[in-house]
Amino acid sequence: MPELPEVETVRRTLWPHLKGQTIVAARVLEPRLVQNRSTQQVEAMLVGQRIAGLSRRAKYLLFHLSGGSGFVLHLRMTGQLIYFPVPSALGEGDDSLSTPRQERRAVSGPGEETPDKTDHVRMVLHLSRGRLELRDQRRFATLHWLEEARSSSLPALLRLGIEPLTPEFQPERLAEIFARRRAPIKSVLLNQECVAGLGNIYADEALFRAGIHPQRPACRLEPEEIRRLRDAVTKVLREALDHGGTSVRNYRNGSGQPGSFQRRLRVYGREGLPCENCGSPIRRIRLAGRSSWFCEGCQG
């Protein structure tokens, strides 16, 4: 699900709630979630710690704990991090006290109880004034424990490319990166070692706004096109952030609510619909193993 705007929205909606709270208990329910420790180790190391900070790098969320350690979460396709203001009773699965909008729909009848398996809860952090749940239908989400909560302590984070929405995100830097790549520009935008934080939605949307065909070899872009692309990426990410991200399917922010940028998508998922700019039908092709939508008229 989440690309940069969604992960950043999760961070922004969670932090006011989590700030300074202490982890009273921790339950890791999905063993595959934790990559570099045992679930029991992680549970034990979390207990008693205060949440001292929450930061983001690309699509990664970095939790800083009072002792100087921390952990990195990646939500992959269907991960959600949702805060519930009311703590659950510890020990057993009585999570029905505060019910987020999304699970109200799912539950039928008056006998609503028990967080059944449709909740896909993979980890619960019980906090002093509430609880934080990691839900993940497809079990792709990952957690890395960090002895020191710096982004340099995880190799995957060190390899990440340039971060959009920072001052270093300049056409000159992009030109250097693109010059070495003969691959289609869409593939390069999706490569996290080149530009970090874009995914399938915003890559397509940025290319449309820049008027660049997704299959153009990156190394053949003109300087003027690179400038347009930089501006388009910046603009579409900012705009999506303003609208709380894009909820095509599973995405929810830290309060369990969807974003609204899906209403402003111009090409993603719009095969056959007329381009809002020139009227020609939006086309879909397969590129780098992913669906890619674009307008032949505007992105010739």
Next chain:
DNA sequence: CGGACAACCTGGTTGC
């Protein structure tokens, strides 16, 4: 080195 592709999972949709 770069790039295509399968794999990791679950569940919703489509088409026969």
Next chain:
DNA sequence: TGCAACCAGGTTGTCC
């Protein structure tokens, strides 16, 4: 209605 095939916001490992 049933069922198989295909699709989904991401990343990683393997093969060429």
